[in-house]
Amino acid sequence: MRHKTTSLQSTRFLLLAAVATLLSGGTAFANTALLMPPPPPIADAKSYVLMDFRTGQIIAEKDANLQLPPASLTKLMTAYLTYGALADGALHWNQRIHVSRVAWHTGGSSMFIQPNLPVTVAQLMHGLIIDSGNDAAVALAQAVAGSRASFVDEMNSTARKLGLPGAHYGDVDGLPTPDLHLSALDIAMISRDLIAKYPQVIHISKIKYYRYNHITQRSWNPALFGHPDIDGLKTGHTNAAGHCMDTTAVRNGRRLIAVVMGAPNWPSGVNDVVALLDYGYRFTTDHTVTKAGSVVGTYSDTSLDPDKLPVTVARNVEVMIPTGAEKDLKTQVTYQKIGSQGIAKGQKLGEMTVSLNGKVLGSTDLVAAEAAKPAGTFGSLWNRVKQSL
Numbered sequence: 001m002r003h004k005t006t007s008l009q010s011t012r013f014l015l016l017a018a019v020a021t022l023l024s025g026g027t028a029f030a031n032t033a034l035l036m037p038p039p040p041p042i043a044d045a046k047s048y049v050l051m052d053f054r055t056g057q058i059i060a061e062k063d064a065n066l067q068l069p070p071a072s073l074t075k076l077m078t079a080y081l082t083y084g085a086l087a088d089g090a091l092h093w094n095q096r097i098h099v100s101r102v103a104w105h106t107g108g109s110s111m112f113i114q115p116n117l118p119v120t121v122a123q124l125m126h127g128l129i130i131d132s133g134n135d136a137a138v139a140l141a142q143a144v145a146g147s148r149a150s151f152v153d154e155m156n157s158t159a160r161k162l163g164l165p166g167a168h169y170g171d172v173d174g175l176p177t178p179d180l181h182l183s184a185l186d187i188a189m190i191s192r193d194l195i196a197k198y199p200q201v202i203h204i205s206k207i208k209y210y211r212y213n214h215i216t217q218r219s220w221n222p223a224l225f226g227h228p229d230i231d232g233l234k235t236g237h238t239n240a241a242g243h244c245m246d247t248t249a250v251r252n253g254r255r256l257i258a259v260v261m262g263a264p265n266w267p268s269g270v271n272d273v274v275a276l277l278d279y280g281y282r283f284t285t286d287h288t289v290t291k292a293g294s295v296v297g298t299y300s301d302t303s304l305d306p307d308k309l310p311v312t313v314a315r316n317v318e319v320m321i322p323t324g325a326e327k328d329l330k331t332q333v334t335y336q337k338i339g340s341q342g343i344a345k346g347q348k349l350g351e352m353t354v355s356l357n358g359k360v361l362g363s364t365d366l367v368a369a370e371a372a373k374p375a376g377t378f379g380s381l382w383n384r385v386k387q388s389l
Contacts, residue, residue, distance in 0.1 A: 036283050036322045040275040046242065046262030049184040050276045052286065052320040053192055053248070053255035057361070059280045059320065064185040067166055068261050071236030071244050072109070072132045072220070073182065074174035076190050077155045078140060079128060083198040085144045086121070093122045102148075103138040108175055109220070111136045112213045123212055129201070129234065130210040132220040137173035148172055159186075162193060176240050184259045187246050191233055191257050195248065202248075205232030222266045223247045223273055230277075233257075235269075245269040249277050256280045287326050289317040289354050289362065295369065297333055299349050302384045303340035304372040309349075311335075314365040317354055321361070330355050333366065345371045 039060035042048055047063035058064070085091040097120065099113045111127030113119050113135050121143070127136035141151035148171065155169040170180035194201055208219050223230045229249040236244040242262035249256055258276040263269035290296060292315045299309045311333075321329065335350035343349070350366040 040272070040279055042260070042272045042275070044264050044268055045260045045272055047184040048258070048260045048272065048276065049188045050280050051188040051192060051257040051259075052280070052284070053195065053257055054286050055318055055320045055362070056189075056192060057320040058185075059256070059284055060276060061185070065166065065183045066261075067168075067181040067183050069176060069180060069238060069241035070174060070182040070187065070261070071238045071241035072134075072174040073187050073234055073236045073244050073246050074169065074171065074180065075128055075132065075137055075236075076187065076194060076234055076246065077158065077169060078137045078151075078172050079125065079201060080190065080194050080198075081151070081154055081158060082121070082125065082128075082140050082144055083194070083201065087198070091121050091143060093120065095121050097121060097124060097139055097143045099135075099139055100142060103135050103142065106134045106138045106173065106175075108134040108173065110134060111210075111217070112215055113139060114213070117213060119212075126204055126207070126210050127212060129204045130207050130219050131212075131217045132234075132236070134173040134175060141172040159190075162189060164189060174236055174238070174241075176238050184261045187259045187261075188257050191246055191248065191259070195233070195255070201233070202231050205234065221245075221247070223270050227270075227274060230273075237266075243269045245273050247273040247277070251281050254281070254286055283323055284320055285323045287319055287321055287329070289319060289329065289331065290352075290364075291316050296331075296352060296366065299335060299343075299368065300387075301338065301340075301372075302387060303374065304338075304343060305374065305376075306370075306372055307387070309343065309372055310369040311349055311366045312369045313352060314348075314367050317352070317362045317364050319354055319356075319361040321356055325356060328356055329361075335366070340374050342374050343368050343372045345369070 047066045049064045050060040051058055096118055099115045104115055109132045111131040111133030124136045124140050127133040141148050145151035145154055151172050152169050159167040164186045167182045167186045168179055170177035208224050209216055221235045229251050230247055232248045234246045243266055245260045247258050256277055258273040260269055260272045290313050293312050295310045295312050297311045299311050331354050333352050347368050348365050349368055352366055353360050353363045
């Protein structure tokens, strides 16, 4: 019954928000009939972020950069580094892992590993993500880096590489420590990179129950129950952190990530992430502006032979926009002056940007689809004559 109430509340919000925006003359996107209402009123949580997975653009946010205790959302980085070790061949899924007494005696949530009980990397990853096992986090950290301290160093180094300068890890499991803090935006960015590089994490995070050591545990992610489009990713709770939720969902092939930090309880956290996801799916869409290799223009230079070259985009340009705003997108192409030294196939010639109402949403390099050699003095003169005719 609680899940039905959550769904009704979310639907009611969307209807009321749309009406309120219409009555108040809310912000309209130029030349579009659709008005995009403000995001859901999530007052009880300390911060939140709603991110579009494909583009990484932020749909909605509240104090997105506020550094807070993340509780077991810390384990996202533990999983990230373990997947990296698996990809590098340093670990193997079926490899048996030694359980130290340190891991065995780690407090808090547990998957109940023991020093003399066999456990594999695969089992530990399930225990880490589904059971939120602090003991699993320590065992994996020791298997990857030799010690918790070395693993924490790797966590902080990786955070810097991912562009999270404000984030800092103090342990591998999320138990309270003064030097452990992350923002909602940090969590969303880690989650996006984790799913993009290691999509198999979803095969674990969507599992509702896991059994190890004759003990069956329910997933710590309450959003999995009653919301079939939600398939991950992690939750966490301590007295200092409150109830933290990092959820991801797929509807009609489109993935969003919703992070809520510091909710007062689990029902409130679930209601918040569902409202955010409903808002994102209802009022925004992903749009492919152009695909890599598409011809978008012609580069002209009389000092080259040939003097006109087809220009293609170097990569796909995908943007997240308000639903119905496709026709309002603007593209701008700028070319560099290469000179008479010639152009190689694939050489960068300029840049194309895509904007909506003056805000740049995406860009790509423009490259030469063909090579061109110097035309020389006579050739350059002839090209100028041709272009003047």
